[in-house]
Amino acid sequence: MSAVFKPEETFRGDFNYSNSPQAVRRFPLPFAEDNYMYSVNIEPHLPGPLGSVTEFAFDVDEHYVAECRERAIVLATEPLRYQAMPHMMSSQWDCLELIMESLAHDYPAHFSLAKQGNRWHWINRPLEIDQHFTFGDTATLPREPLDYITRQAQGDFVVMDQREGDLWCEAGMVTTQADWSLDFDLGMTFKEWHGPVPLAHELQVFDRALKFLLNLRLGQPVRRLNWTMTINPRLDTSPENYPQWGTDRAAVTAQNAGDLVHLRVELQGLWRLPRSNAVVFGIRCYLISLRQLATVPKWARRVHRVLKDLHPALVDYKGLTRYRDAAVQWLAPFDDGSPTTSGTAPE
Amino acid sequence: MNDAQTITVEVIGVEQVTPLIKHFKLAPAAGGSLPVFSGGSHIIVVMQGAGRVHKNPYSLLGSPLALDTYEIGVRRMEESRGGSHFMHDAVEVGSRLEIAHPVNLFGLDKIARKHVLIAGGIGITPFLAQLEDLHGGSVPYELHYSVRSSEHAAFLQRLQRREGERLHVYYDSEGQTIAFETLLATQPLGTHVYVCGPVGMIKHVIATAQSCGWPDSHIHWEQFSAPPVGDAFEVFLARSKLSVHVPPDQSLLESIEAAGVEVPYLCRGGVCGFCHTRVLELDGELVHNDHFLSEADKAKAKSIMPCVSRANCKRLVLDL
Incomplete structure (x- = not known):
C-alpha cells in the first residue's frame, strides 16, 4: 500500500500512536476461529492480496519512519540489542542483500539499489540515506551489515546458523520484542531458545518446526503469525526494561482497557540465506488497541471469545493474567453472540 | 519440496x-x-x-x-x-x-578450528566449491584426494594450481592409500572432518574417527545413493486411492510421481529425510537403501524413504 508515513508517532512516553482506518482494515488478525491453540501454522511466504501485510516480502507501512526512530532510541542506550558472533558475517551480508533487494523491488518510490559488480548504491528516501559501499567489505559501511540494514527495517531479526542438525541463535537485532532478550538467548539452540514456551514442547511443536526449518529451501520462504497483548502501544517490552513497563499492567480496568490494551501480532518470516546457509527469522510487530480493533464488529466478537476461553497456561505465559478479565469485560458489549464467518477477513 | x-x-x-x-x-x-x-x-x-x-x-x-x-x-x-x-x-x-x-546438506561448520576434507573419486565435487570459501580464509584446512590412477584424477590441475601443499593425492594404481588412523588421530581439537566418496570409504572414515574419540558433531559425510534396481512390486497409495506399479529400473518415488502424486523431496539420494513416508500396511519386507533412518527405525518397517528404498512384498500401503 502507498502508506503516508507518520514520523511523529511515539512508542513510549506520550504514546502518540494509532492506526489509520486503512491500517486497521489490513491488520493481520491471527485468529481464524473463535478459539486459539498452538499449531505448526507455517505457510509459504507467497505474495498476499494487494495492500495486505503479506503483499511483499517485507511490509513497509505508515509506522515505518517512527519505528526506525524508536529502534535508534533503544540502541543509543542499549547497544547489545544488536549482536552478531564473528562466524555470522557471511549471513549478515546475505540479510543485507535480501532486505535491500526486496525493499528496492517492492517500494521503488521509497528505496533504490543500483549495482555495478560489488559496488552498490543504496538510497532510502524516507530516512534520507544515500550510501555507496562495496558488497562484502564491512569497512565501506558505517556499521556491520546486519546492524546497518535492520536499523532501516521494521521488526526484529534473528539469524540462525545451521549445524549439528540444529539452528543456533547467533546474530540479531531485537528492539521490538515481546519480553525476550537476544542478549540472554544468543548462542542457544532452537529448542533452548524456545524453552519457556508452555504446552508446545509436549505437543512436539518444536520438534516438527525444527525439522521443517532445517530443510527450508532457498527461494521458498515461509511465514506464520504469533500474538500476545501489550499495555500501551509499546514496541520495546524487553526483560531488560521490565521495570519500565511491567507495572503498566496493574493500571488496566474494564473502563480503560479499550485504550490501554493492545493486541500485539507478530508476522514471522523465515528465509534460507544463500551464502551462509543460515536462516533469518524476521519478527514484524503490529499493534492495535482494543478500541480500534472493535471498529470491526466481527473481530470484536472473535477476540472477546478467544480471550474468554484461552487456556490458563497461555494466559500466564503471554503475561495476560492481571488484565485478561478487564479486557474481556471491555469487549463483552461488542459480542451479541451472533456467529462469525470463518477466516480473518474483516467481514 | x-x-x-x-x-x-x-x-x-x-x-x-x-x-x-x-x-x-x-x-x-x-x-x-x-x-x-x-x-x-x-x-x-x-x-x-x-x-x-x-x-x-x-x-x-x-x-x-x-x-x-x-x-x-x-x-x-x-x-x-x-x-x-x-x-x-x-x-x-x-x-x-x-x-x-x-x-x-553438506555445509562447512562455521565454528570449526580446522577442516580436513577427504574425497574419493567423484566425491571431490562438493569440495571444489567449499575450497572457494576456504581459500583465503583464516581457518586452516587440508584436502586428501584418493583416485584410481592419474587418468581418473578429475579436476587435479585446478586443485594443484590453487591448493599447493594443502592437497594430498593418493593413487590406488600405485598402492597409495590414505592413512586414516594417523590422519584422524593427530588433528587438533576443534577439527571437523568431511568425507565424500564410495560408501566403504565413508564408513571407514566414520568408524576410524569415532574410535579416535571424535564427537559425531565433528564428522560430516555425504553420499547420494542412486536408487538401486530391484524386483518389480505394487504399492497402494491410501490417501490418493491409487495403485502404482514400480518397475525394476524405476524408483518408488519416480513411480509415484509418474502416477501424478507429488511427494515432497530435497535430495533424492536417501540423505535428507524429506520424503519420509509412513507405511500403513506391509505383507513382505522393505528394502531400505537410505542413510537417514536409524537401524532401529528400519527394522520397525513403519516408514520408508521412497527416493532410494524399495520393497519385496505382496502388498504395500503408503500414507500418500
Whole structure:
C-alpha cells in the first residue's frame, strides 16, 4: 500500500500512536476461529492480496519512519540489542542483500539499489540515506551489515546458523520484542531458545518446526503469525526494561482497557540465506488497541471469545493474567453472540 | 519440496575430464544470474529422457562467486538407471535442462578450528566449491584426494594450481592409500572432518574417527545413493486411492510421481529425510537403501524413504 508515513508517532512516553482506518482494515488478525491453540501454522511466504501485510516480502507501512526512530532510541542506550558472533558475517551480508533487494523491488518510490559488480548504491528516501559501499567489505559501511540494514527495517531479526542438525541463535537485532532478550538467548539452540514456551514442547511443536526449518529451501520462504497483548502501544517490552513497563499492567480496568490494551501480532518470516546457509527469522510487530480493533464488529466478537476461553497456561505465559478479565469485560458489549464467518477477513 | 520453481539452463560447455567423468557448464537460459549458493550445495537436474523423467542430484563444483554459470561433474555409473547415461550420451552444448534451486546438506561448520576434507573419486565435487570459501580464509584446512590412477584424477590441475601443499593425492594404481588412523588421530581439537566418496570409504572414515574419540558433531559425510534396481512390486497409495506399479529400473518415488502424486523431496539420494513416508500396511519386507533412518527405525518397517528404498512384498500401503 502507498502508506503516508507518520514520523511523529511515539512508542513510549506520550504514546502518540494509532492506526489509520486503512491500517486497521489490513491488520493481520491471527485468529481464524473463535478459539486459539498452538499449531505448526507455517505457510509459504507467497505474495498476499494487494495492500495486505503479506503483499511483499517485507511490509513497509505508515509506522515505518517512527519505528526506525524508536529502534535508534533503544540502541543509543542499549547497544547489545544488536549482536552478531564473528562466524555470522557471511549471513549478515546475505540479510543485507535480501532486505535491500526486496525493499528496492517492492517500494521503488521509497528505496533504490543500483549495482555495478560489488559496488552498490543504496538510497532510502524516507530516512534520507544515500550510501555507496562495496558488497562484502564491512569497512565501506558505517556499521556491520546486519546492524546497518535492520536499523532501516521494521521488526526484529534473528539469524540462525545451521549445524549439528540444529539452528543456533547467533546474530540479531531485537528492539521490538515481546519480553525476550537476544542478549540472554544468543548462542542457544532452537529448542533452548524456545524453552519457556508452555504446552508446545509436549505437543512436539518444536520438534516438527525444527525439522521443517532445517530443510527450508532457498527461494521458498515461509511465514506464520504469533500474538500476545501489550499495555500501551509499546514496541520495546524487553526483560531488560521490565521495570519500565511491567507495572503498566496493574493500571488496566474494564473502563480503560479499550485504550490501554493492545493486541500485539507478530508476522514471522523465515528465509534460507544463500551464502551462509543460515536462516533469518524476521519478527514484524503490529499493534492495535482494543478500541480500534472493535471498529470491526466481527473481530470484536472473535477476540472477546478467544480471550474468554484461552487456556490458563497461555494466559500466564503471554503475561495476560492481571488484565485478561478487564479486557474481556471491555469487549463483552461488542459480542451479541451472533456467529462469525470463518477466516480473518474483516467481514 | 517440489519442482514448482525450476530454472531452465542451457548447457554451454561439456568436457570429458576423465574416462568416466564429464564436466558440464550450465547457464541460465533466460540470461542473468543463477541463485547464490554455499559450498557443498547440490542441485537436482531434471532430464526428459526417452519415455521417462530422471531427477538426479549433483554437487555444484564451481565458485559460489561466479553465478553466470553452474558447474557439475557427472560420473558415468556402471549400473545406471539412465540418469548418468543420459547426461553422458544425450546432453551436449546447447541442450536445455531444468534444475531446482541449490540445497546444502553438506555445509562447512562455521565454528570449526580446522577442516580436513577427504574425497574419493567423484566425491571431490562438493569440495571444489567449499575450497572457494576456504581459500583465503583464516581457518586452516587440508584436502586428501584418493583416485584410481592419474587418468581418473578429475579436476587435479585446478586443485594443484590453487591448493599447493594443502592437497594430498593418493593413487590406488600405485598402492597409495590414505592413512586414516594417523590422519584422524593427530588433528587438533576443534577439527571437523568431511568425507565424500564410495560408501566403504565413508564408513571407514566414520568408524576410524569415532574410535579416535571424535564427537559425531565433528564428522560430516555425504553420499547420494542412486536408487538401486530391484524386483518389480505394487504399492497402494491410501490417501490418493491409487495403485502404482514400480518397475525394476524405476524408483518408488519416480513411480509415484509418474502416477501424478507429488511427494515432497530435497535430495533424492536417501540423505535428507524429506520424503519420509509412513507405511500403513506391509505383507513382505522393505528394502531400505537410505542413510537417514536409524537401524532401529528400519527394522520397525513403519516408514520408508521412497527416493532410494524399495520393497519385496505382496502388498504395500503408503500414507500418500
